[in-house]
Amino acid sequence: MRTKTFTAALILGALCALFHHTPLHAQHETASDLLDGETAFKASCANCHGPDGDQIQGIDIGRGRLRRPMTDAELVQTILTGIPNTPMPATQMSPAQASQVVAYLRARWASISATTLVGDAARGKTLFDTKGDCASCHRVQGAGSGLGPDLTTIGAARTAAELQRALTDPNAQVQPQDRYYRVTLNDGTQVEGRLLSHDTFSVHLLDSNQRLRAFSKADLREAAFITSPMPSYATTLTAQELTDLVSYLSSLRTR
Ligand code: HEC
Ligand code: HEC
Structure with a gap:
């Protein structure tokens, strides 16, 4: 040694x-x-x-x-x-x-x-914080919102292709723990959030304020999975911008 x-x-x-x-x-x-x-x-x-x-x-x-x-x-x-x-x-x-x-x-x-796009992680980070407005739903190293999954180590968990797809087709592959659920109470109030658990009698959600919400099924008129609240960026970002974001996301590996 x-x-x-x-x-x-x-x-x-x-x-x-x-x-x-x-x-x-x-x-x-x-x-x-x-x-x-x-x-x-x-x-x-x-x-x-x-x-x-x-x-x-x-x-x-x-x-x-x-x-x-x-x-x-x-x-x-x-x-x-x-x-x-x-x-x-x-x-x-x-x-x-x-x-x-x-x-x-x-x-x-x-x-x-000369022929293919090469991502620039620094530009990707700027996009994340500005035009992409990703921090309004995602957290990286403690900064941002908890509405969507924490992305602090997303680069270690997903390939570039998976990240690209998450941005252009958010509903294609949603992790089980990230599925969104909407309940409608008997009085008509709707609450949406990440489904934490549900059984015969109750439903537990993590709402957009990161609060744990528990509902008794007897109080619900309706309950169902809904599509991902994450918008697709396929048309709102250019190919170069998407590649830059993927580069940035790939670089997120350690806390
Ligand atoms: C309105 C809220 C919202 C916005 C804005 C948003 N996301 Fe998301 N994102 C989510 C939610 C909720 C999920 C989990 C469900 C899903 O996979 O679609 C998610 C999933 C993801 C995933 C997949 C995570 C995984 O574990 O595979 C990535 C990557 C991602 N978002 C990146 C971004 C980036 C980059 C931006 C900005 C360009 C962005 N998101 C903007 C809410 C949002
Ligand atoms: C025994 C397997 C192995 C061999 C042989 C190997 N690498 Fe690596 N290399 C890795 C692994 C694994 C990593 C990632 C290390 C980490 O987790 O940071 C890496 C990381 C790198 C990085 C850093 C990339 C980055 O994005 O940080 C470079 C550059 C690199 N290798 C170049 C080379 C070159 C050039 C050679 C041949 C001279 C080589 N490697 C041989 C396994 C190998």
């Missing part, structure tokens, strides 16, 4: 020195660098990240959809030292080989972004 840490520190030191003198951006990769990078990627990364780089949930290193933007130097460092306390291992590559992998990935991302 000690030797490992020591080696990592040595590599890091060497790296800092390397980048201090030759910033990566200033280097020009040759075609053979890119080919070597591709070979190394296939040999050392594809077994976990997949040949297209999208096999680890929430990370698409084939398209540059990382949890947070990384500079080339940070990418090289990640490859060399791994990410502590996660399955992402340190590799045995030299810093030069790691830079070739990064050059290969960057070239791939550039060629893909």
Whole structure:
């Protein structure tokens, strides 16, 4: 363990020195660098990240959809030292080989972004708080409303495709604990909320003010599931805005 840490520190030191003198951006990769990078990627990364780089949930290193933007130097460092306390291992590559992998990935991302949309999590966060008005129903890290599910760690629970679908087709797949229910009391009053439980005699809802409401079935004229109160954003947000929001949501992983 000690030797490992020591080696990592040595590599890091060497790296800092390397980048201090030759910033990566200033280097020009040759075609053979890119080919070597591709070979190394296939040999050392594809077994976990997949040949297209999208096999680890929430990370698409084939398209540059990382949890947070990384500079080339940070990418090289990640490859060399791994990410502590996660399955992402340190590799045995030299810093030069790691830079070739990064050059290969960057070239791939550039060629893909010319044809497909790449999300920007920072823009997505702004949309979440402004135009999307998502915080009026959702909470992230304690801020926002509890009407809809808490999204603080939604990126760890859903794939990008699932998130995209939640935004464009909210009723397609609703988690059982998020189903909405409406009761109509005998006096005509209606209450809507997330259904917590119901049995032969009673119904429990969490209403829009996050209050637990209990009803006796004898007092109800009607009770039924209703569609999700979440609007579809399929037409109100552009494709780019949706992609940005999905990037942001994917980045929400830890409390
Ligand atoms: C043994 C499996 C494994 C191998 C091999 C592997 N990775 Fe990873 N990698 C992971 C896992 C798992 C994560 C997510 C770690 C976490 O939970 O933060 C990750 C995370 C990353 C991240 C951070 C992404 C982000 O959005 O934060 C980058 C970049 C990355 N890997 C690149 C590579 C490259 C390049 C290679 C090949 C040199 C490689 N990985 C090899 C499993 C692996
Ligand atoms: C009027 C309230 C409301 C608004 C506004 C709203 N949501 Fe929702 N959202 C909900 C409710 C309720 C659910 C749970 C039912 C469902 O899945 O449709 C939900 C579900 C979700 C889910 C799926 C959660 C899961 O566990 O799979 C995501 C993701 C989501 N919303 C994101 C957003 C984003 C991003 C915005 C803003 C662009 C937004 N919502 C705006 C009420 C809302």
